[in-house]
Amino acid sequence: MMDSDIEESLKKKAKKNPFLAENSARKQFEQFVPRAYPAMGEVNFMQEEDVRLETTRARFTNLLKRHGDLSERLSQDSDKTIFERLQKEFQAARATQTQEISLDGDQWNDGLLATIRERVHMEADRRAMLGEANLLAGSHSQEKITYKVGTKVICCLEGARIGIQYETSFAGEPCDSYHCVLESKSFLEKMTVLEHTIPFFLPIREAENDLLSSNAMRFIDHIGELLQAYVDRREQVRLIKELYGNQIRELYHSLPYHMIEFLLDDSECKVTVCLRYADLVSVLPTRVRVLAWPTPQFKKDNWTTPAPARLSYAEDALRTMSLPEAYAEIVLNLPQALQQIIQPRPSKDPPNQLFSFSAKAEHKS
Secondary structure: OOOHHHHHHHHHHHHHHHHHHHHHHHHHHHHHHOOOOOHHHHHHHHHHHHHHHHHHHHHHHHHHHHHHHHHHHHHHOHHHHHHHHHHHHHHHHHHHOOEEEEEEEHHOOHHHHHHHHHHHHHHHHHHHHHHHHHHHHHOOOOEEEEEEEEEEEEEEEEOOOOEEEEEEEOOOEEEEEEEEEEEOOOOOOOOOEEEOOOOOOOOOHHHHHHHOOOOOHHHHHHHHHHHHHHHHHHHHHHHHHHHHHOOEEEEOOOOOEEEEEEEEOOOOOOEEEEOOOOOOOOOOOEEEEEEEEEEEEHHHHHOOOOEEEEEEHHHHHHHHHOOHHHHHHHHHHHHHHHHHOOOOOOOOHHHHHHHHHHHHHHHHH
């Protein structure tokens, strides 16, 4: 009865003011409709998703930027083109030299490098004053000297530039040549690396920031050490692949060859070799790990020590020998090393019998 009275009252109000009736009905409806509020876990999940999306977006943006920088670099001048151009320029400089001086020990010093810097700037100023026409007409030119320091050749290039050509070798045989060109605006200003053909994964820019402005001679020597050590490590890996490629499985290495891993597949076990070099000027590893992993059947029949087993003799060889020499040493002594790891199986007699026998023997003695 009460419900019908309320309904009649709402109908009368609706006739007088339809909007008010509609609004009242909506409010009554909203009182019974439960409001959806996000749970706390859902809010946290949404926040975590937003963070992940932002991280992914930042990484993707950085990747696009690096791709753009690389595309621009490749479109301007490829590494091969730079090498060929600098190779011709160095050959021309050496062809027109009036003297080549070989330096030993203390002869290569900061004073000599300062003299070379002064010489290239004087030559640049002289050319600017006389003009190319007079130079080509045969006017007197300054003496052109090339300096040879070990495996480095230092040339005075046009435009107040100093060029260093690095010659690398392995086992007495010549390998690759690399170039680095330095320049400075004036004799008093610091030098910078203008261009080079050094592999991008070697830290030339870090060396430039740390050494070039404070100790240019040390910078030049350090780059030579980096290049020679890189070629040495690379050629060692190349040689073991060439000599023992049929025995080696899954060989991995970093671009500068300062991390090397490979697997030696033997009939009785698999030997994993992990090498880490202390720095990029090292030719022998400082962190070595050699482990022998027995095959399932061999482990079941013979292996009694915890697997895998460390091969200390192999680790010592790798720390003191070149990689090909150490590899030969490992393979040669592997059977004997495995024999030492294999221990005789204990007797099948119960432990109490063995103990009783031992006690009787001691009593008799």
